[in-house]
Amino acid sequence: MMAQEALNLVDTLLHSTQFGQKLNDVQSVVFQKSWLGCTYAAIAEELNYEHDYIKQVGSQLWRSLSLAVGEEVSKKNLQTVLSRYYLTSKNFSLNKIKHSKATSQTKTFMNQPANGVSWTSDDLEVLPKHEGTRYEIINGELFLTCTPHRRHQQVCGKIWRQLDNWSELSNLGETILSPGVLFSPVDNIIPDIVWVSRERLAKIEDEAGHLTGAPELVVEVLSPEKQHELQDKQAKLQLYSVQAVGEYWIVDYINQQVTVYRREQTELVLFGTFSGDDEITSPLLPRFSTVIRSFFPE
Numbered sequence: 001m002m003a004q005e006a007l008n009l010v011d012t013l014l015h016s017t018q019f020g021q022k023l024n025d026v027q028s029v030v031f032q033k034s035w036l037g038c039t040y041a042a043i044a045e046e047l048n049y050e051h052d053y054i055k056q057v058g059s060q061l062w063r064s065l066s067l068a069v070g071e072e073v074s075k076k077n078l079q080t081v082l083s084r085y086y087l088t089s090k091n092f093s094l095n096k097i098k099h100s101k102a103t104s105q106t107k108t109f110m111n112q113p114a115n116g117v118s119w120t121s122d123d124l125e126v127l128p129k130h131e132g133t134r135y136e137i138i139n140g141e142l143f144l145t146c147t148p149h150r151r152h153q154q155v156c157g158k159i160w161r162q163l164d165n166w167s168e169l170s171n172l173g174e175t176i177l178s179p180g181v182l183f184s185p186v187d188n189i190i191p192d193i194v195w196v197s198r199e200r201l202a203k204i205e206d207e208a209g210h211l212t213g214a215p216e217l218v219v220e221v222l223s224p225e226k227q228h229e230l231q232d233k234q235a236k237l238q239l240y241s242v243q244a245v246g247e248y249w250i251v252d253y254i255n256q257q258v259t260v261y262r263r264e265q266t267e268l269v270l271f272g273t274f275s276g277d278d279e280i281t282s283p284l285l286p287r288f289s290t291v292i293r294s295f296f297p298e
Contacts, residue, residue: 003035006082013068023061030057034075037225076226079144087123120185138235140186148223154297155221155253156192162295163195163217166288173197173216180210183243189236193219195285216246216284221253237261241268246284256296 010031011023023031026047033043044054058075065073069085118140136143156177163175175195182188196204196215204213218240220232232250240248241261248261248268257275261268262283274280274292281289 003032006035006079007032009082009086010065014064026054026057027061030054031061034058035078037223037228039226076230080142083142083144084119118186121182121188122185124188134190136190137186137188138231138239141235143231143235148221151253151297152221152223155251155295158295158297159219159221159251160193162290163193163285163288166285167195170286170288171198172286174201176211176215179215180208181215182206182210182212183214183239187239187243189239191218191236192221195219214240214243214245217249217282218245218247219249219251221251224254237268247282249280251295253296256293258292258295 007023007028011028015022026049029047030043033046040055040058041051044051047054062073062075062078065082069081071081071085073081119137119142120140121137123142124135124137134144160175160177167173167175173196175193177193178190179194180188180190181194194211194215195217196211200213200216201211204211204215206212220236222229222232237248237250241263244263245268246263250259250261251257252259255275257273258280259273260271260280262271263269276291276293278292279289280292
């Protein structure tokens with residue numbers, strides 16, 4: 001769902017329930033900007049209101065929505081809850097809606113999805129398709145991401161070019177922008193960049209060009225929105241660790257630094273955070289070396 005579609009849904013929900021009223025102008029802006037990941041501080045500045053007032057408007061709106069949909073709604077889970085509500089209200093058939101896990105299933109180290117609802121790759125087929133919108137599933141929980149900031153894309157391009165140049169010279173593997181990685185039916189993600197050796201690529205690439213196993217290196221460039229930052233730093237870090245990714249770079253383009261996690265036996269462990277003229281190398285990439293500042297626009 002795009003922001004305007006979600007706003008229309010919320011307006012209809014609140015009008016048809018016991019609240020019996022439409023959103024006012026301030027509530028509408030707070031909702032739309034929150035849907036797009038803006039902070040309360042940024043919304044307050046745009047509307048020329050006090051931060052505490054905008055935060056209060058948001059809190060009241062999430063409480064009303066929680067009552068309307070029968071599930072706790074917050075600024076953090078707004079997109080996930082309303083997308084799910086939209087689908088179920090339209091009577092879409094989801095393959096894996098459950099309220100408990102079978103005891104025979106393999107134990108997972110990730111948090112269970114809210115209310116036990118588990119999304120799968122098949123469910124993505126019924127979600128609305130819009131340019132600039134992509135869906136990811138991590139341990140059965142649905143995440144929606146909109147078009148990233150221009151600087152995010154610039155940084156992805158710079159990192160990809162350096163890794164790709166090295167790959168062509170070394171002939172050891174492929175650097176791929178935004179690949180589909182299907183670890184399992186409930187773990188379907190789109191990393192910003194991956195590097196995978198030729199030998200491994202031949203084993204894990206399916207006929208549709210998706211990766212069905214862990215690449216050696218994964219790079220995620222942070223977005224400034226808090227929920228996306230937590231997704232990369234917590235949910236994806238844990239997923240990549242469980243799925244045996246060899247190395248994980250988290251790139252912060254605002255502070256111009258890179259945090260590196262490397263595999264030690266069965267998990268990814270923090271190796272260090274680098275910036276400026278620090279060199280970044282990797283045991284996975286023989287003779288690859290560059291300074292961190294080269295990843296960021298001047």
